[in-house]
Amino acid sequence: MIAxxxxxxxxxxxxxxxxxxxxxxxxxxxxxxxxxxxxxFGGLRAMLDGIFDDKVFVVSFLSNVVVAALIVFLGDKLGVGAQLSTGVVVVLGIRIFSNAAAIRRHVFRA
Amino acid sequence: MSDDNTPENGLPPERGLPPERRPPENELPPERERPPEHSSAPREASQERGEGGGRRLTGRQRLAQAVWPPRVTRAQLIVALLLFVLGLGLAIQVRSTSENSALRGARREDLVRILDELDDRTKRLEDEKRKLEGQRTELETSSDQAEEARKQTKEKEAQLGVLAGTVAAEGPGIRMTIKDRAGAADSDTLLDAVQELRAAGAEAMEVNGVRVVASTHFTDSGGGVDVDGHRIKQPYRFEVIGKPADLEPALNIPGGVVQTLKNKQATVDVTRSGKVTVDALRQAKRPDYARSSSR
Known part of the structure; x- marks a missing residue:
């Protein structure tokens, strides 16, 4: 609730x-x-699975952000920033969708 | 996902498999001891379902528990903090994206490309503008030329109209009145007078309201003269535009028109005038055969 x-x-x-x-x-x-x-979304899924851990959540949150920014930064330096950020968004989007599917299965049982 | 087809998916974990047939994961200790990978690739749903079943709680119940009642725990506070940061970033990004279109937050190479495109576009538009300005100048000068040509044509038309008798004319000249009771002024005499005046530089003339032009002809008819088919009677009044100092002496020369008429008992009166009006008009006849060869 507080979250x-x-x-x-x-x-x-x-x-x-x-x-x-x-x-x-x-x-x-x-x-x-x-x-x-x-x-x-990963954290929400873990919570529904009953395996939520705040430490893991914090680490994954921060590392996700840092790694994504790092990839884009690197891409900018290499001159492929636009393509690389598109790739990152695609990968993250796929993961969000799969996590959302798991959450959906928990919540709606379908 | 492929695990949509597993038979357990539709069944709630409580009513799922009997305990003896449960997957071994169910017997594992609570979830803390098994470090979860939140952002890893999804595992088999059946396994996860099995774990949840071990706690006798569905995902939905867990969700309800987490949401209500609110509990202030370390985990909740940390997650709240992180979600606050996420919401902040989300709002900032959405706002900046919707506020200043594409330029804000665009990469440097994108900006350079956009700038290049704008430069190209500016150049193209400048070229177009220059071309159009040239066209405008051309059109203006050509319309000026057309206007000038029209003016000259109009002037010429007026000059020619005076000669052809299609427009009225006025200017300095003389008036001549011939009174003739003895019938001395016949068509020959009048034609002589006209020829004399023409030779003296008369530019426009009329006699008793009939315009005299190059093709005018005089014929005798009983008691008067026909001028171009119009019968006129004496006294014959000539209105002539030309240089008065040339016209009057031309009529008065010895053996000239005036003397001849006077010899025949007619009275001739010639007066100079600063302003003579020749306003009798003549229809311009379109020639049947002759065509202008100037164009």
């Missing part, structure tokens, strides 16, 4: 406060958000 509240508060804060993102971080924000979404 859901945290998400809501975060969205509201982002919309109301309008924080300025540093220019250097800006290209990595969308990828980082997608990676974090992947971690959240």
């Amino acid at each position: 859901v509240l945290g998400l809501v508060v975060g969205v509201v804060a982002g919309l109301v406060v309008r924080p300025v993102v540093p220019l250097a971080v800006e290209p990595y924000l969308p990828i980082a958000v997608v990676a974090a979404l992947d971690a959240v």
Whole structure:
């Protein structure tokens, strides 16, 4: 419950406060958000499976974000940033879908 | 996913397999001891289902438990913090994407490419603008030329109209009145007078309201003269436009028109005038055969 509240508060804060993102971080924000979404879906699935662990969740969340940003950064340096970020988004999207399928099976039993 | 077809999927874990046939995973200790991989590739759903069955809880029940009642635990707080960060990033990204279109957050090479495209487009548009401006100048000058040509044509038309008798004319000239009771002024005499005036530079003339032009003919008819088919009677009044100082002496020369008529007992009166109006008009006849060869 508190976790859901945290998400809501975060969205509201982002919309109301309008924080300025540093220019250097800006290209990595969308990828980082997608990676974090992947971690959240994984965590939700683990919770439904009854194997949720907060330490694992934190580590996977942070490592997902960092690795995704790192890949995009590397891609930018190599001159294939656009393609690499597309690839990252595709991989993360596939994982989100598979996790969502597992969650669906738990919640709807179908 | 392939595991959609496993027979256990539709069954709730409580009513699933009998205990003796459960997969061995069910006998494992609680989930803490088995480090989960949240973001790893999904495992077989049947295995996971089996674990949940071991706790006698469905995923739905776990979800309900987690949501209500709210519990302040370390895990909840940490997850809340991380989700707060996620929500923040999500909101910022959505806002910046919807706010300033594609340019904000675009990569440097993308920006360079967009700039190049804009430069190209600017160049193309400049070229087009230059071309169109050239066309406009051309059209303006050509329309000026057409206007000038039209003006000249109009002037020429007016000049020729004076000669052809299709437009009225006015200017300096003389008036001549011939009163003739003895019938001395016949068509020959009038034609002589006209010829004399023409030779003296008369530019437009009329006699008793009939315009005299190049093709005008005089014929005698009983008691008067026919001019181009119009019968006129005396006194004959000539209105002539030309240089008065040339016209009057031309009529008055010895043996000229005036003297001849006076010899025949007619009275001739010639007066100079600064403004003579010749407003009798003549229809321009379109020639049947002659065509202009100028174009």
